[in-house]
Amino acid sequence: MTALAGPPTAPPEPGTRPELPRRSRARRSRAGRTMQGGKLAYAILIVAVLVSAFPFYWTIVAASRSNADMARVPPSLLPGPNLMRNFEAVLEEADIGKALLNSLIVSGSITLGTVLCCTLAGFAFAKLRFRGRGALLAVTVGTMMIPPQLGVIPLFMLIAELQWVNQLQAVILPGLVSAFGVFFMRQYLVQSLPDELIEAARVDGASTARIFWSIVVPVARPGMAVLGLLTFMAAWNDFFWPIVALSSSEPTVQVALRQLGGGYVHDQSVIMAGTLLGTLPVLLVFGLLGRQIVGGIMQGAVKG
Amino acid sequence: MTLTASAPPASPKQAAPPRPGAVRRAWQKFSPYAYIAPFFTLFAAFGLFPLIYTAFVSLYRVELQTPGDMQWRGLDNYTALLSDDYFWLSLRNTFTIGVLSTVPQLVMALGLAHLLNYKLRGRTFLRTAMLLPYATSVAAATLVFAQLFGHDFGLVNYVLGLVGIGPVDWQTGTVASQVAVSTIVIWRWTGYNALIYLAGMQSIPSELYEAAEVDGASRWRQFFHVTLPGLRPTIVFTVVVSTIGATQLFGEPLLFEGSISGGISHQYQTLGLYMYEQGWGFFHLGRAAAVAWVMFLLIVVLVGLNALIARRRSRKEAVR
Numbered sequence: 102m103t104a105l106a107g108p109p110t111a112p113p114e115p116g117t118r119p120e121l122p123r124r125s126r127a128r129r130s131r132a133g134r135t136m137q138g139g140k141l142a143y144a145i146l147i148v149a150v151l152v153s154a155f156p157f158y159w160t161i162v163a164a165s166r167s168n169a170d171m172a173r174v175p176p177s178l179l180p181g182p183n184l185m186r187n188f189e190a191v192l193e194e195a196d197i198g199k200a201l202l203n204s205l206i207v208s209g210s211i212t213l214g215t216v217l218c219c220t221l222a223g224f225a226f227a228k229l230r231f232r233g234r235g236a237l238l239a240v241t242v243g244t245m246m247i248p249p250q251l252g253v254i255p256l257f258m259l260i261a262e263l264q265w266v267n268q269l270q271a272v273i274l275p276g277l278v279s280a281f282g283v284f285f286m287r288q289y290l291v292q293s294l295p296d297e298l299i300e301a302a303r304v305d306g307a308s309t310a311r312i313f314w315s316i317v318v319p320v321a322r323p324g325m326a327v328l329g330l331l332t333f334m335a336a337w338n339d340f341f342w343p344i345v346a347l348s349s350s351e352p353t354v355q356v357a358l359r360q361l362g363g364g365y366v367h368d369q370s371v372i373m374a375g376t377l378l379g380t381l382p383v384l385l386v387f388g389l390l391g392r393q394i395v396g397g398i399m400q401g402a403v404k405g
Numbered sequence: 406m407t408l409t410a411s412a413p414p415a416s417p418k419q420a421a422p423p424r425p426g427a428v429r430r431a432w433q434k435f436s437p438y439a440y441i442a443p444f445f446t447l448f449a450a451f452g453l454f455p456l457i458y459t460a461f462v463s464l465y466r467v468e469l470q471t472p473g474d475m476q477w478r479g480l481d482n483y484t485a486l487l488s489d490d491y492f493w494l495s496l497r498n499t500f501t502i503g504v505l506s507t508v509p510q511l512v513m514a515l516g517l518a519h520l521l522n523y524k525l526r527g528r529t530f531l532r533t534a535m536l537l538p539y540a541t542s543v544a545a546a547t548l549v550f551a552q553l554f555g556h557d558f559g560l561v562n563y564v565l566g567l568v569g570i571g572p573v574d575w576q577t578g579t580v581a582s583q584v585a586v587s588t589i590v591i592w593r594w595t596g597y598n599a600l601i602y603l604a605g606m607q608s609i610p611s612e613l614y615e616a617a618e619v620d621g622a623s624r625w626r627q628f629f630h631v632t633l634p635g636l637r638p639t640i641v642f643t644v645v646v647s648t649i650g651a652t653q654l655f656g657e658p659l660l661f662e663g664s665i666s667g668g669i670s671h672q673y674q675t676l677g678l679y680m681y682e683q684g685w686g687f688f689h690l691g692r693a694a695a696v697a698w699v700m701f702l703l704i705v706v707l708v709g710l711n712a713l714i715a716r717r718r719s720r721k722e723a724v725r
Contacts, residue, residue: 234437383540395529
């Protein structure tokens, strides 16, 4: 595979060529050339980071205190001792435990299904020739910008007809539709999968299915990972459709949070404890893979 | 592969080679559709069909409890909307909250992207930290901000009190409540947009900056004459995405006080929330569909307007 990928970029003079891209990339990353960040730049950026992070800190503070603390006038800015007690309260009152499990099932299935569907379709749009390819791709890209929220009423009628209301598949199946994902995987494969590789495999007698599993998927894996991350976060945080399709007896985290904020619970610190529990999993993913998520968003921006 | 392998046994030895070839060729012609089938099946059922069917439903009376029972009403749902003051109010709120949230958000994102484009220590950390709000759900962010904006014991009013500004009523004041709701949107999306702009800035060829420097352009002028024009497509993209987001704003106003009407006097009810109230508060799915269709038209008009302005501006530039 490396041998095949080599020729198109193989330099005529091995000594000089490889340095070129590196040098130009270094220059480009500075963009404004020697612009070192001054003290002011650092100061502003640090303020921005603090503003970004403060609500999280405040959630921890509020979740670890009591309702009486929250109503004190010079507010306490440090965490208190009640975190565990508030967790217990919210697990009991809003069934956050079940919500976390449901969200994990929903987001996990959506992520796996979306990545698979989008890689298959993205591969076909990038590398296979068939009638109607251009038109179908245009329809996909054209609807990318239309918010799915506008279709919730017929979608709800459909789900009601199928008797799926308040069942997890009502959220999972519509969640698998990702026009963005198809477009993303197509762009990724157009750029990173050389046609020569596929042709060589064809000459060797490999079927398209074989080519897909043993050539396309390995090449596409980094793109699939980024798409998976973005899909997981979006699915975990999806709000409108889950509150329509599910109820408090079969909640996802967002449905449970809506219930918490809907006035059933009056203890502010318990509400914040629920918010913290519902956010922790995404923060965990973000903490571990934040760099890849940043990369994925910036990549998507240049391509889109 | 399995097809070609299972085909031969039925045919005699000599005829075997052409048969698999034909089957194979046919399979090669049609197999691409097998790869797009999973996506398009789901897309047709749960993406395209609901979007189109919304227009159809909006012409009927449909109750939430009996969604299978539809009665033809023509344009009644639309006339009912147009004569409802709360519809017009929510349309206006959507517009003002949209401006209040989108404009500061994009301007700040542009500034932050410019700073992030400097040579910095801890770049990765800074970028990741700024994307943190994007990873939070609407629900979680809104619940925290609702707490911070509390009237008597909220931190925001406490800090304002320290500098001598009396307690602001972030819930019932029209402007105040809309500012509070917009703040949540700004907090969640500024970092995301900053990264999009940063990506755009990094794809501007550095030769342009070098040429500007040779011409003696200051950093300030470089920003306006090299960075901004180079970013135009990116800016158009973020404006379109934010406009669409603002048009369907829903979770923030719903959870700010937990009320479906967007405040006591609907002072921060958006179209998205109005639609939800019609459908799941008043059980009128048909009327909710009419609202959805109005939102769709609004988005089409706004995006079209955007494209028009962007094209006219770039043409003007070309003439110059």
